[in-house]
Amino acid sequence: MEYEKLMEKAIEASKNAYSPYSKFPVGACVLCENGKIYTGCNFENSSYGLTICAERNAIGSMITDGERKIKAIAIYSPNMKNCMPCGACRQVIKEFQTDEGVDVITKFENELKIYKINELLPEGFIL
Ligand code: THU
Numbered sequence: 001m002e003y004e005k006l007m008e009k010a011i012e013a014s015k016n017a018y019s020p021y022s023k024f025p026v027g028a029c030v031l032c033e034n035g036k037i038y039t040g041c042n043f044e045n046s047s048y049g050l051t052i053c054a055e056r057n058a059i060g061s062m063i064t065d066g067e068r069k070i071k072a073i074a075i076y077s078p079n080m081k082n083c084m085p086c087g088a089c090r091q092v093i094k095e096f097q098t099d100e101g102v103d104v105i106t107k108f109e110n111e112l113k114i115y116k117i118n119e120l121l122p123e124g125f126i127l
Contacts, residue, residue, distance in 0.1 A: 003072065003105050003112055006031055010074040011107075013039035013054065020044065026054035026077045030062050033069040033098050038062040055089040059096065070096045072103040074112075082108040090121040 006029045014027025019042055026042045040058030044051045052060075055073060062070070073093060077083040083106055085093065093102055094117050102117040118124070 003074065003103070003114070006037065006072060006074040007076060007105060007107055007112060009037060009039050010054075010076040011078075013041045013058070014076050014078060015041075017041040017054065018043040021046075021048060022051075024077060024079050026075065026083060028054035028058040028076075029074045030055075030058045030070055031072040031074075032062060032067045033071050034067070036062075036065070036067055038065065038067075053086060053089050055085050056092050059092055062096075068096055069098045070102045071098055071100075072105060074105040074107075076107055082106045082113060084115075085120070087121075090117065091124060093117050094121050094124045094126065 009029035010027040014025045017025030019025050021044045028040050030038045038058045038061040040054045042054045104115040106113045
């Protein structure tokens with residue numbers, strides 16, 4: 001799947017975000033090695049620390065479906081140009097990287113930016 005389409009799915013997912021506290025909706029779309037895709041949005045809680053980020057929500061669906069290898073993940077917030085994954089999500093993304101790593105795709109105005117997970121989380125913890 002083209003990365004533009006992946007970003008479109010992340011944008012769609014952001015519309016379902018439940019973010020009444022931060023008012024910061026986020027959507028994510030994971031592309032697996034085998035071409036399957038999974039979307040997620042952030043969902044918050046009145047007990048703030050229970051918030052789940054969009055990326056980890058999408059990855060949870062991927063895991064539930066039996067998939068383990070992320071080729072790319074697109075992340076989007078309507079509230080921020082180039083919305084980047086938080087540190088916790090970087091660690092979780094890295095856990096499921098392919099041998100070629102993971103492309104992390106963000107949107108800056110009308111263009112996509114592509115980062116490698118290993119540049120966003122160098123020397124990350126892996127058992
Ligand atoms: N958020 C994400 O969904 N992904 C990130 O990588 C950064 C932060 C969410 C969590 C919270 O609901 C809101 O954005 C503000 O932090």
